[in-house]
Amino acid sequence: MAKKKKSNRPSWDEYFLKLAMLASERATCPRMHVGCVLVKDKFVLATGYNDSLPGQPHCDEVGCLIVDNHCVRTNHAEINALIQATTHGVNVRGATAYITNMSCTTCAKALIAAGIKRVVVFSDYHDTLATEFYSKSGVTIDKLPMPKKTINYDLKNYTSARKTKRSN
Ligand SMILES: [Zn+2]
Numbered sequence: 001m002a003k004k005k006k007s008n009r010p011s012w013d014e015y016f017l018k019l020a021m022l023a024s025e026r027a028t029c030p031r032m033h034v035g036c037v038l039v040k041d042k043f044v045l046a047t048g049y050n051d052s053l054p055g056q057p058h059c060d061e062v063g064c065l066i067v068d069n070h071c072v073r074t075n076h077a078e079i080n081a082l083i084q085a086t087t088h089g090v091n092v093r094g095a096t097a098y099i100t101n102m103s104c105t106t107c108a109k110a111l112i113a114a115g116i117k118r119v120v121v122f123s124d125y126h127d128t129l130a131t132e133f134y135s136k137s138g139v140t141i142d143k144l145p146m147p148k149k150t151i152n153y154d155l156k157n158y159t160s161a162r163k164t165k166r167s168n
């Protein structure tokens with residue numbers, strides 16, 4: 001058997017963190033792009049990114065709306081993921097939240113109240129009570145290295161994509 005090439009196959013945690021990074025590409029506040037994916041039993045329940053309210057302009061069109069040094073125009077990624085789940089009648093109790101950045105205090109409180117049991121992040125968000133609230137509520141926090149930003153899709157190297165010579 002031919003020696004197998006080194007696999008780019010991500011672990012489950014890397015996979016869902018990459019999905020969170022992908023969700024963050026839809027964010028509309030230039031001060032921070034955050035993505036959040038809610039997962040239970042390896043099943044994606046909902047995704048979210050920070051975005052302004054329906055029918056209202058985006059930060060990257062009209063500028064941020066700053067109150068106390070924070071932009072308040074958007075709902076954050078975690079809240080939008082919870083709203084998506086709620087809108088579709090999905091129960092997130094017991095789920096894991098994969099987030100690009102550690103939550104702000106408000107989002108941590110919302111995820112805790114919704115029954116999230118584990119939070120996986122790769123980046124910090126400073127000056128919040130999030131980790132304290134998570135810990136006190138028994139939510140596991142796993143801080144992992146940032147996954148590689150590349151998507152390993154290489155059509156020309158997949159054997160089924162190669163042109164085969166007809167033998168007739
Ligand atoms: Zn903004």
Ligand SMILES: [Zn+2]
Binds near residue numbers: 076106107
């Ligand atoms: Zn937040």
